[in-house]
Amino acid sequence: YGAPIETPNLDALAENGLRYNNMHTTALCSPSRTCILTGRNHHSNNMASITEGSTGYPGYNGNIPFENGFLSEMLQQHGYNTYAIGKWHLTPAEQISAAGPYDRWPLGRGFERYFGFLGGDTNQYYPELVYDNHTIEPEKIPEEGYHVTEDLGG
Numbered sequence: 190y191g192a193p194i195e196t197p198n199l200d201a202l203a204e205n206g207l208r209y210n211n212m213h214t215t216a217l218c219s220p221s222r223t224c225i226l227t228g229r230n231h232h233s234n235n236m237a238s239i240t241e242g243s244t245g246y247p248g249y250n251g252n253i254p255f256e257n258g259f260l261s262e263m264l265q266q267h268g269y270n271t272y273a274i275g276k277w278h279l280t281p282a283e284q285i286s287a288a289g290p291y292d293r294w295p296l297g298r299g300f301e302r303y304f305g306f307l308g309g310d311t312n313q314y315y316p317e318l319v320y321d322n323h324t325i326e327p328e329k330i331p332e333e334g335y336h337v338t339e340d341l342g343g
Contacts (some may be wrong), residue, residue: 227257261299273300278309291322307315
């Protein structure tokens with residue numbers, strides 16, 4: 190909305206006053222993300238804490254049930270293209286490796302493309318970047334002006 194490229198669907202949503210007026214959020218990023226992406230309470234998403242705090246107990250294991258569909262999955266079912274960028278922080282740490290499993294990575298949850306980092310944080314100059322389901326190295330180094338913010342936003 191308000192970008193230099195034409196976004197008629199986003200403009201229409203904004204003009205018609207789409208509002209989320211029954212939303213619950215927490216003071217933590219992972220639980221809040223699950224609420225936004227599924228429309229469900231964070232305990233229903235097994236994300237009562239951040240993914241690194243997963244305990245294995247009901248509501249706390251960090252594995253969002255697949256029956257709790259993501260907005261991205263629903264959009265794909267209706268013909269939309271989906272792309273996620275930036276911080277993911279929705280996959281338990283033990284499931285973030287080059288060997289997978291990938292079913293709880295962005296491409297496994299309804300996004301056709303992804304560029305960002307899977308954990309809760311990353312080094313701003315030497316980030317652990319993922320493109321789709323592959324780890325990649327930044328195209329530049331800090332001495333050449335690299336910073337993750339410009340990479341993700343540019």
